[in-house]
Amino acid sequence: MVKICCIGAGYVGGPTMAMIALKCPKVEVAVVDISVQRINAWNSDSLPIYEPGLYEVVKQCRGINLFFSADVEKHVSEADIIFVSVNTPTKTRGLGAGKAADLTYWESAARMIADVAKSNKIVVEKSTVPVKTAEAIEKILTHNAKGINFQILSNPEFLAEGTAISDLLNPDRVLIGGRETPEGKKAVQALKDVYAQWVPTDRILCTNLWSAELSKLAANAFLAQRISSVNAMSALCEATGADVSQVSHAIGTDSRIGPKFMNASVGFGGSCFQKDILNLVYICECNGLPEVANYWKQVIKVNDYQKTRFVNRVVSSMFNTVSGKKIAILGFAFKKDTGDTRETPAIDVCKGLLGDKARLSIFDPQVPEEQIMRDLSMNKFDWDHPVHLQPTSSNPVQQEVGVVFDAYEATKDAHGICVLTEWDEFRKLDFQKIYNNMQKPAFVFDGRNIMDVEKLREIGFIVYSIGKPLDPWLKDMPAVA
Numbered sequence: 001m002v003k004i005c006c007i008g009a010g011y012v013g014g015p016t017m018a019m020i021a022l023k024c025p026k027v028e029v030a031v032v033d034i035s036v037q038r039i040n041a042w043n044s045d046s047l048p049i050y051e052p053g054l055y056e057v058v059k060q061c062r063g064i065n066l067f068f069s070a071d072v073e074k075h076v077s078e079a080d081i082i083f084v085s086v087n088t089p090t091k092t093r094g095l096g097a098g099k100a101a102d103l104t105y106w107e108s109a110a111r112m113i114a115d116v117a118k119s120n121k122i123v124v125e126k127s128t129v130p131v132k133t134a135e136a137i138e139k140i141l142t143h144n145a146k147g148i149n150f151q152i153l154s155n156p157e158f159l160a161e162g163t164a165i166s167d168l169l170n171p172d173r174v175l176i177g178g179r180e181t182p183e184g185k186k187a188v189q190a191l192k193d194v195y196a197q198w199v200p201t202d203r204i205l206c207t208n209l210w211s212a213e214l215s216k217l218a219a220n221a222f223l224a225q226r227i228s229s230v231n232a233m234s235a236l237c238e239a240t241g242a243d244v245s246q247v248s249h250a251i252g253t254d255s256r257i258g259p260k261f262m263n264a265s266v267g268f269g270g271s272c273f274q275k276d277i278l279n280l281v282y283i284c285e286c287n288g289l290p291e292v293a294n295y296w297k298q299v300i301k302v303n304d305y306q307k308t309r310f311v312n313r314v315v316s317s318m319f320n321t322v323s324g325k326k327i328a329i330l331g332f333a334f335k336k337d338t339g340d341t342r343e344t345p346a347i348d349v350c351k352g353l354l355g356d357k358a359r360l361s362i363f364d365p366q367v368p369e370e371q372i373m374r375d376l377s378m379n380k381f382d383w384d385h386p387v388h389l390q391p392t393s394s395n396p397v398q399q400e401v402g403v404v405f406d407a408y409e410a411t412k413d414a415h416g417i418c419v420l421t422e423w424d425e426f427r428k429l430d431f432q433k434i435y436n437n438m439q440k441p442a443f444v445f446d447g448r449n450i451m452d453v454e455k456l457r458e459i460g461f462i463v464y465s466i467g468k469p470l471d472p473w474l475k476d477m478p479a480v481a
């Protein structure tokens with residue numbers, strides 16, 4: 001029986017391994033982690049991450065051919081194929097700080113593999129890493145090899161949160177990069193055999209190592225660039241009276257452009273886009289390509305501009321001050337159907353409003369209070385470490401923040417509402433009831449374009465929607481980012 005071990009039981013390691021276990025009953029899969037707390041949660045009925053359909057998959061295989069364990073070394077030493085899916089945060093200190101990937105966790109995993117391995121292993125990069133990481137990992141492994149053969153593969157993950165299970169079930173493609181030697185090709189084939197249990201072989205792409213590593217960064221850069229492009233257009237729409245949804249639809253019907261990933265928003269978030277683009281920028285700079293680096297940097301600049309622009313709209317609409325005013329924040333996760341808050345635009349928007357002395361009442365159906373408080377007090381990039389190793393906060397959360405369990409409670413007596421995540425349940429709220437319980441004039445700032453603007457205006461709200469023709473109230477208000 002082939003034995004697979006995955007180091008890192010996070011958003012990627014957990015769901016990907018659960019899918020392999022489900023589709024390959026003859027493979028034994030162990031997911032290991034240094035966080036005992038996370039492993040205990042994977043072994044309980046309350047999984048450590050919220051992902052539609054995940055629990056059902058885990059329940060079918062757990063204890064049969066899927067195991068979660070904190071005994072990292074035992075499972076690594078027994079495995080034939082080892083996936084490494086650990087954190088690769090942005091460096092906060094030293095060379096490349098603020099851009100380069102910090103490979104501390106990756107390196108420590110590689111050293112541990114070299115220490116405990118007693119038989120030949122295929123080591124698979126599942127984490128997103130800089131191009132040429134495989135070379136560094138190879139050096140660490142072979143210099144400590146004791147005669148053991150290690151083959152390194154790059155197999156980046158393309159799942160998106162909230163749709164992880166369907167993405168894994170039916171991926172657009174699986175990418176496997178390996179050395180073009182006979183041993184390298186054999187290792188690629190071994191991994192291909194695993195995926196081929198459920199993925200059509202024409203969707204399993206095999207490349208050299210560096211193409212696979214770079215394709216992951218490039219894919220995220222292209223996707224994020226699309227959002228920054230439509231968000232840049234949203235600012236121009238507001239200035240000219242065009243409607244960004246109509247513009248997106250009109251250009252998306254061109255088959256060369258396509259309709260997906262064209263929703264203007266308060267900005268993209270999530271653990272990957274910003275981190276991976278910064279990483280790409282750093283690699284370009286290191287390779288003497290400052291023009292290419294600056295091109296990609298602009299995607300992040302526009303994203304930051306969009307978040308600042310949103311905060312400025314809120315403040316300027318409300319007579320240029322939100323000091324002491326209650327603002328309801330509906331949605332804190334970086335997108336719907338996940339409880340993940342990593343790099344969520346809600347953090348920057350909330351911090352911006354708090355900077356103008358607002359009082360915030362926050363509701364998100366999936367994000368617990370403790371997480372929101374931690375996010376608002378944490379320094380940039382400090383989130384991307386194993387939970388027990390996260391730096392303790394240097395900026396305790398202000399008393400101006402309250403987290404509540406219901407949208408009606410959040411909006412009671414509020415002056416304004418900011419919709420920051422596109423949860424379906426927000427569309428179904430009783431806005432007449434909400435309006436009746438708010439201060440007047442009552443404002444809605446829709447950062448996701450999910451609200452029925454006409455209906456809200458009929459009720460009496462003053463409404464701002466990203467990239468839509470402005471409410472007469474807002475037209476005269478300056479909103480310079």
Ligand SMILES: NC(=O)c1ccc[n+]([C@@H]2O[C@H](COP(=O)([O-])OP(=O)(O)OC[C@H]3O[C@@H](n4cnc5c(N)ncnc54)[C@H](O)[C@@H]3O)[C@@H](O)[C@H]2O)c1
Nearest residue numbers: 008009010011012033034035086087088105127128157386
């Ligand atoms: N989240 C996504 O949607 C996504 C998608 C594609 C790729 N990625 C990439 O995958 C990697 C993992 O991301 P994630 O979202 O799963 O992160 P995560 O923080 O959810 O999980 C990483 C896990 O690795 C564990 N870990 C760290 N060092 C370890 C070690 N030495 N030994 C054992 N366990 C260790 C941590 O405790 C943590 O549980 C990152 O490189 C990320 O960029 C993420």
Ligand SMILES: O=c1ccn([C@@H]2O[C@H](COP(=O)(O)OP(=O)(O)O[C@H]3O[C@H](CO)[C@@H](O)[C@H](O)[C@H]3O)[C@@H](O)[C@H]2O)c(=O)[nH]1
Nearest residue numbers: 157158159160161227261262263265268269270272334335
């Ligand atoms: O039209 C759109 C689409 C997305 N977003 C925002 O963009 C962010 C990222 O969304 P999405 O890409 O759906 O989620 P992620 O889970 O971050 O997935 C991305 O990042 C992963 C980690 O690398 C990759 O594996 C995926 O392929 C890639 O889509 C979220 O804040 C979304 O709200 C928009 O604002 N407008």
